[in-house]
Amino acid sequence: MSISTKLAKLGYKFTKPRLQVLNYLEKEKSLISARNLHKKIKAIDRASVYRTLNLLEKEHLVNVEIIEKEKLYCLADHPHHHIICRKCGYAEEFDCDKNEFKKFYNFSNIHHQLTLTGICNKCNTITNE
Ligand SMILES: [Zn+2]
Numbered sequence: 001m002s003i004s005t006k007l008a009k010l011g012y013k014f015t016k017p018r019l020q021v022l023n024y025l026e027k028e029k030s031l032i033s034a035r036n037l038h039k040k041i042k043a044i045d046r047a048s049v050y051r052t053l054n055l056l057e058k059e060h061l062v063n064v065e066i067i068e069k070e071k072l073y074c075l076a077d078h079p080h081h082h083i084i085c086r087k088c089g090y091a092e093e094f095d096c097d098k099n100e101f102k103k104f105y106n107f108s109n110i111h112h113q114l115t116l117t118g119i120c121n122k123c124n125t126i127t128n129e
């Protein structure tokens with residue numbers, strides 16, 4: 001089920017900000033901050049961008065990574081996480097294995113966040129020069 005379909009199923013209307021934010025996140029597969037997202041879709045005011053992202057976060061329709069106190073978002077259309085370079089922000093994604101959580105039979109409705117950071121090879125080379 002697509003994120004748009006999920007949003008509709010939850011009873012939300014497709015307002016202009018919601019559509020634009022979803023469209024952008026759907027075509028741009030990388031992580032983006034609210035600040036940068038607002039720069040990309042200037043047609044929407046800042047408050048609407050933040051409000052829309054908060055809504056999507058609340059409904060678990062976006063993944064959120066917190067890097068240096070700034071939230072980065074991407075669409076939660078498949079279970080995945082990221083490893084992010086602490087110097088340049090370069091990110092790669094990897095699959096999340098939810099089967100791992102089946103062993104926690106004392107819990108239900110499990111949510112989790114996982115942020116991996118490192119120094120990418122490119123930044124590492126620059127440091128070593
Ligand atoms: Zn992602």
Ligand SMILES: [Zn+2]
Pocket residue numbers: 085086087088089090119120121122123124
């Ligand atoms: Zn880097």
Ligand SMILES: [Zn+2]
Pocket residue numbers: 080081096097098112114
């Ligand atoms: Zn995971």
